[in-house]
Amino acid sequence: MEEKGAQINDSELNSEVGKTVESAEKKPGRKRKRISFSALIASMPMMLVAVGLFVICVGYSILLSFTKSRSFPRFNWIGLDQYERLWNTERWLVSVENMFIYGVLFVVICLVSGFVMAVFLDQKVRFESGFRTLFLYPYAMSLVVTGLVWQWMMEPSLGIQNVIQKLGWAGFEFAPLVDPEIAIYGVLVAAVWQASGLVMVLMLAGLRGIDMDIWKASRVDGISTWRTYLFIILPMMRPVIVTSLVLLAVGVVRVYDLIVAQTGGGPGIATEMPAKFVIDHITVRNNVGLGMAAATMMLLPVLAVIGPWIYREYVSPRKRS
Amino acid sequence: MKKTTGKQLITLAVSAALATSVSQAAEVEVIHWWTSGGEQKAVTVFANEFDKLGADKWADTAIAGGENARSVTMQRILGGDAPAAAQFNLSRQFEELIEEELLLDLSPIAEKEGWKDFVRPGNLLAPCVKDGGVYCVPVNIHSSQWIWTNKDVFKKAGVAEPETWEDFLKVAPKIRDAGFIPLALGGQGWQERLTFDVIMIGITDKPFWQKIWKDRDLNLASGSKMLEVFKTFGALRQHIDGGAPGRNWNDATNMVITGKAAAQVMGDWARGEFAAAGQVAEQDYGCIPGPSLRPFLTIGGDAFIFPKQEDPAVEKAQLKMASMMLNQQVQAKFNNAKGSLPVRDDVDVSLADACMKKGLALLKDEDSVIKPANTYLTPDADGQIQDLVSTFWNTPAMSPENAQKQFVSILKYAD
Numbered sequence: 001m002e003e004k005g006a007q008i009n010d011s012e013l014n015s016e017v018g019k020t021v022e023s024a025e026k027k028p029g030r031k032r033k034r035i036s037f038s039a040l041i042a043s044m045p046m047m048l049v050a051v052g053l054f055v056i057c058v059g060y061s062i063l064l065s066f067t068k069s070r071s072f073p074r075f076n077w078i079g080l081d082q083y084e085r086l087w088n089t090e091r092w093l094v095s096v097e098n099m100f101i102y103g104v105l106f107v108v109i110c111l112v113s114g115f116v117m118a119v120f121l122d123q124k125v126r127f128e129s130g131f132r133t134l135f136l137y138p139y140a141m142s143l144v145v146t147g148l149v150w151q152w153m154m155e156p157s158l159g160i161q162n163v164i165q166k167l168g169w170a171g172f173e174f175a176p177l178v179d180p181e182i183a184i185y186g187v188l189v190a191a192v193w194q195a196s197g198l199v200m201v202l203m204l205a206g207l208r209g210i211d212m213d214i215w216k217a218s219r220v221d222g223i224s225t226w227r228t229y230l231f232i233i234l235p236m237m238r239p240v241i242v243t244s245l246v247l248l249a250v251g252v253v254r255v256y257d258l259i260v261a262q263t264g265g266g267p268g269i270a271t272e273m274p275a276k277f278v279i280d281h282i283t284v285r286n287n288v289g290l291g292m293a294a295a296t297m298m299l300l301p302v303l304a305v306i307g308p309w310i311y312r313e314y315v316s317p318r319k320r321s
Numbered sequence: 322m323k324k325t326t327g328k329q330l331i332t333l334a335v336s337a338a339l340a341t342s343v344s345q346a347a348e349v350e351v352i353h354w355w356t357s358g359g360e361q362k363a364v365t366v367f368a369n370e371f372d373k374l375g376a377d378k379w380a381d382t383a384i385a386g387g388e389n390a391r392s393v394t395m396q397r398i399l400g401g402d403a404p405a406a407a408q409f410n411l412s413r414q415f416e417e418l419i420e421e422e423l424l425l426d427l428s429p430i431a432e433k434e435g436w437k438d439f440v441r442p443g444n445l446l447a448p449c450v451k452d453g454g455v456y457c458v459p460v461n462i463h464s465s466q467w468i469w470t471n472k473d474v475f476k477k478a479g480v481a482e483p484e485t486w487e488d489f490l491k492v493a494p495k496i497r498d499a500g501f502i503p504l505a506l507g508g509q510g511w512q513e514r515l516t517f518d519v520i521m522i523g524i525t526d527k528p529f530w531q532k533i534w535k536d537r538d539l540n541l542a543s544g545s546k547m548l549e550v551f552k553t554f555g556a557l558r559q560h561i562d563g564g565a566p567g568r569n570w571n572d573a574t575n576m577v578i579t580g581k582a583a584a585q586v587m588g589d590w591a592r593g594e595f596a597a598a599g600q601v602a603e604q605d606y607g608c609i610p611g612p613s614l615r616p617f618l619t620i621g622g623d624a625f626i627f628p629k630q631e632d633p634a635v636e637k638a639q640l641k642m643a644s645m646m647l648n649q650q651v652q653a654k655f656n657n658a659k660g661s662l663p664v665r666d667d668v669d670v671s672l673a674d675a676c677m678k679k680g681l682a683l684l685k686d687e688d689s690v691i692k693p694a695n696t697y698l699t700p701d702a703d704g705q706i707q708d709l710v711s712t713f714w715n716t717p718a719m720s721p722e723n724a725q726k727q728f729v730s731i732l733k734y735a736d
Contacts, residue, residue, distance in 0.1 A: 070701070071395070071417035090727075091708050157564045178508075178566040180715045260389070267508055267566035268715030269708055280704075283392035286417060287701040 114199025147261025359593025
């Protein structure tokens with residue numbers, strides 16, 4: 001029974017493909033795919049979730065940002081007042097600045113360190129699986145645990161600084177979290193430590209996927225190993241890099257738990273982040289309107305990155321050869 | 322196979338129906354932020370006393386940090402998964418929950434037991450009452466205006482314990498020279514704010530406090546007295562240690578207990594930590610109200626709210642819990658463990674130590690009692706003040722004048 005069903009589906013699918021190809025041949029200027037009914041049914045739940053969660057909820061949030069809602073959503077419009085207050089709020093400005101510093105450095109450092117570690121493991125070192133586990137292990141930890149562990153290590157009177165000073169280097173300093181100027185880099189260290197292992201694994205998979213013939217060819221041409229990695233292998237790994245980039249970038253925008261666990265946004269407001277601003281304002285600060293205005297502002301950079309990409313991939317007529 | 326499944330299903334359904342009709346036992350989930358050693362002892366009193374009352378069980382959800390706990394409570398209420406009971410500060414924090422009718426009205430039981438007659442001071446119950454309904458249970462009275470000292474450290478440093486902020490700034494360098502940290506501070510926003518408020522009332526008086534927070538007198542807020550508050554607050558920065566940022570309040574208290582630091586500015590809940598460490602009031606540790614020659618105490622405190630539930634069994638248990646929290650004996654046991662003052666007058670406080678007696682004596686005089694700022698300000702405005710104070714504290718480059726200007730503008734737009 002099952003096999004027969006599968007066959008029917010297969011043949012249906014084939015005929016669908018056939019029709020599409022035919023129609024595509026008839027009208028070379030416009031490609032119109034006919035979507036099969038069963039495919040529509042199957043993707044319905046996903047579409048409902050996507051529309052319900054993303055479109056409706058995001059729209060609702062944006063609407064609320066124009067209201068004076070306090071603890072609860074209410075439609076008492078006040079125009080752009082919340083935005084005006086938002087951009088006059090020191091804490092929000094610090095949050096935005098932090099997100100950019102943290103975001104750029106986090107993505108760059110993770111990509112570089114992930115690639116370097118992957119290249120290192122690619123040298124057919126002994127105990128490779130051991131190293132791989134070691135490097136990936138931090139990723140198995142939640143951000144809350146990561147934050148707490150690094151908070152303790154960076155504590156001046158208990159952590160690494162104290163240990164090294166007791167060993168004899170009295171001038172040693174490693175306590176970024178207590179200095180508002182550099183506290184954000186303390187958070188960055190913890191985040192990189194946690195995430196670079198994942199990038200390494202992705203990169204390693206990418207490296208292993210490279211055809212060995214390329215290595216042979218470059219060796220025949222007498223190209224040094226590091227040049228081969230940098231100028232031949234790296235460009236071939238574009239899909240892996242893009243995947244890593246997207247994963248890391250998503251992590252940047254939503255960073256919340258790490259901050260809460262490691263610094264609580266302090267010292268002062270030195271390590272506040274936009275996501276924490278939003279959550280604080282819609283909960284303990286009883287100001288949903290302002291929180292939603294901040295959330296709407298967070299959506300902008302995401303749209304600025306994803307918008308052009310969607311256009312290029314789906315809307316632009318010159319897509320794919 | 323099928324037959325048995327059917328039978329099992331029927332049995333299951335029947336037993337489920339029986340279970341709901343026979344046993345009325347409910348689990349009452351309570352969210353609170355009492356996680357330090359002394360606080361845990363206190364909350365255990367509540368849990369044990371409640372479990373003793375019958376089959377209903379106290380289900381403990383302790384979340385470290387008041388802001389975190391309140392944030393979880395709000396999210397769960399908004400998300401339709403409200404806990405059966407939750408801790409808040411006795412303030413405007415849950416005002417809108419009452420307005421939206423999300424909280425259980427406790428007035429039947431409040432009237433029966435006569436809460437209005439025994440809860441004191443008179444206006445303590447005020448944040449709970451709205452249009453004749455009673456929506457929260459105050460469980461204790463805490464005051465924030467205290468300095469806790471290690472007597473031994475002051476002796477070793479050869480200086481007297483301070484009675485005013487001026488005194489403290491004078492003796493602090495000598496304490497530092499003797500090899501101790503003058504002031505143990507937990508560098509979290511709310512603790513910096515608490516210190517700020519203590520300094521404010523410490524160098525001013527009750528009319529000033531009320532004009533700033535209650536009447537929002539902008540002239541006074543931009544005046545020289547307020548500037549002095551910011552300056553005195555800023556002057557304290559040099560007397561803490563480098564590890565302060567992010568430290569929990571009880572870790573700071575522990576620095577005083579172990580003799581690393583000389584003093585800590587903290588509410589009277591710190592007393593519970595000293596007691597849990599086996600120290601004796603006014604022998605091992607000192608408590609100075611104010612510090613000021615004319616000390617004032619805020620009567621803040623903790624309260625429990627009871628979000629509405631669908632299950633009538635839980636609602637019954639909620640009422641039972643509310644009544645238990647105000648019970649005479651429970652109030653005595655709980656507050657002795659917590660280091661706070663009971664909310665009713667007829668409680669036996671003979672067990673009170675020297676520090677509690679100081680507080681009780683002050684509370685007898687209505688003139689020395691003030692209300693915390695968060696009973697006058699919305700959490701939004703109060704939070705903005707906290708952000709400002711915390712930024713000022715952690716940015717020595719920021720001038721007191723600049724901080725004062727921002728302070729005035731927050732008060733101006735506060736609702």
